[in-house]
Amino acid sequence: MRLPKRFDARAFETVTEPMKRAFERDGVLVLDGMISDADCDALKAHTLELVSNLDATEHHTTFSTTDPSHQNDSYFLSSGHKTRFFFEDGAFNEAGELAVPMERALNKLGHAMHDLDPVFDRFSRQPRLERLAKGLGSKIPLLLQSMYIFKPPLIGGEVTCHQDATFLWTEPQSVIGFWFALEDATIHNGCLWGLPGEDKGSAPKKRFRRISETETAFETYDESPFPEAKRIPLEASKGTLIAFNGLFPHLSSANRSNTSRHAYTLHIIDGAAYYPDDNWLQRPAEMPLRGFS
Numbered sequence: 282m283r284l285p286k287r288f289d290a291r292a293f294e295t296v297t298e299p300m301k302r303a304f305e306r307d308g309v310l311v312l313d314g315m316i317s318d319a320d321c322d323a324l325k326a327h328t329l330e331l332v333s334n335l336d337a338t339e340h341h342t343t344f345s346t347t348d349p350s351h352q353n354d355s356y357f358l359s360s361g362h363k364t365r366f367f368f369e370d371g372a373f374n375e376a377g378e379l380a381v382p383m384e385r386a387l388n389k390l391g392h393a394m395h396d397l398d399p400v401f402d403r404f405s406r407q408p409r410l411e412r413l414a415k416g417l418g419s420k421i422p423l424l425l426q427s428m429y430i431f432k433p434p435l436i437g438g439e440v441t442c443h444q445d446a447t448f449l450w451t452e453p454q455s456v457i458g459f460w461f462a463l464e465d466a467t468i469h470n471g472c473l474w475g476l477p478g479e480d481k482g483s484a485p486k487k488r489f490r491r492i493s494e495t496e497t498a499f500e501t502y503d504e505s506p507f508p509e510a511k512r513i514p515l516e517a518s519k520g521t522l523i524a525f526n527g528l529f530p531h532l533s534s535a536n537r538s539n540t541s542r543h544a545y546t547l548h549i550i551d552g553a554a555y556y557p558d559d560n561w562l563q564r565p566a567e568m569p570l571r572g573f574s
């Protein structure tokens with residue numbers, strides 16, 4: 282078991298050599314205090330305001346990595362340039378009515394708030410995040426995908442072990458995930474877990490791709506399971522940013538605690554890499570990907 286080195290990032294200016302070495306060694310970089318409490322609280326409050334008037338009967342798509350029914354759902358497949366709302370499996374009762382309050386029913390919002398919503402845009406395009414992306418090797422960083430993840434108390438679902446390159450494929454591989462803890466994430470409320478160093482010498486085990494307008498499928502290149510016995514918890518206090526590359530295996534367990542675990546994620550790809558047109562996430566020509574400015 283190898284614990285990744287943690288860095289105090291409250292005064293982050295640029296990626297230092299020790300940070301670079303840690304990221305290269307582990308595939309993950311943990312930056313404590315990167316985001317202020319005020320910025321975390323503002324994004325959370327804005328999101329809760331956004332969802333407060335949501336009509337659940339109009340947005341009845343659930344998102345679960347253990348039940349893949351959303352994967353051929355047009356609401357999901359056309360969400361790459363939208364703000365869309367995905368619910369937890371346990372959010373509805375048998376009559377199809379919301380069984381819990383809205384902020385405790387949602388799994389996530391995705392996948393283009395960073396381009397559509399001024400508050401998400403400001404949070405996502407902080408100059409220090411551009412310096413971080415470039416410092417971690419992205420030559421022409423483009424903001425591909427944003428997700429606000431609720432992981433609500435009691436019903437927050439697990440996310441099975443995966444590599445982000447499976448879903449956000451480029452050639453060569455270039456995706457970097459920024460995972461921001463907007464609330465304290467612990468082993469009790471479903472923090473991120475990862476397999477440091479297991480990104481090395483490996484290619485993505487699978488690729489998730491479109492096979493038609495309405496259908497997707499996984500292509501499997503390596504049937505061997507991830508060595509999950511080596512997984513370690515990446516507990517993160519509010520304001521921590523965890524950055525990882527597209528081959529870094531990671532997961533999170535269900536939240537059966539009484540506290541929520543809100544997080545925001547931003548996925549960045551390198552504009553110098555090729556982005557296939559059979560990736561699930563596509564943008565219309567009138568809404569191209571943008572960088573940090």
Ligand code: FE2
Pocket residue numbers: 443444445458531
């Ligand atoms: Fe992921």
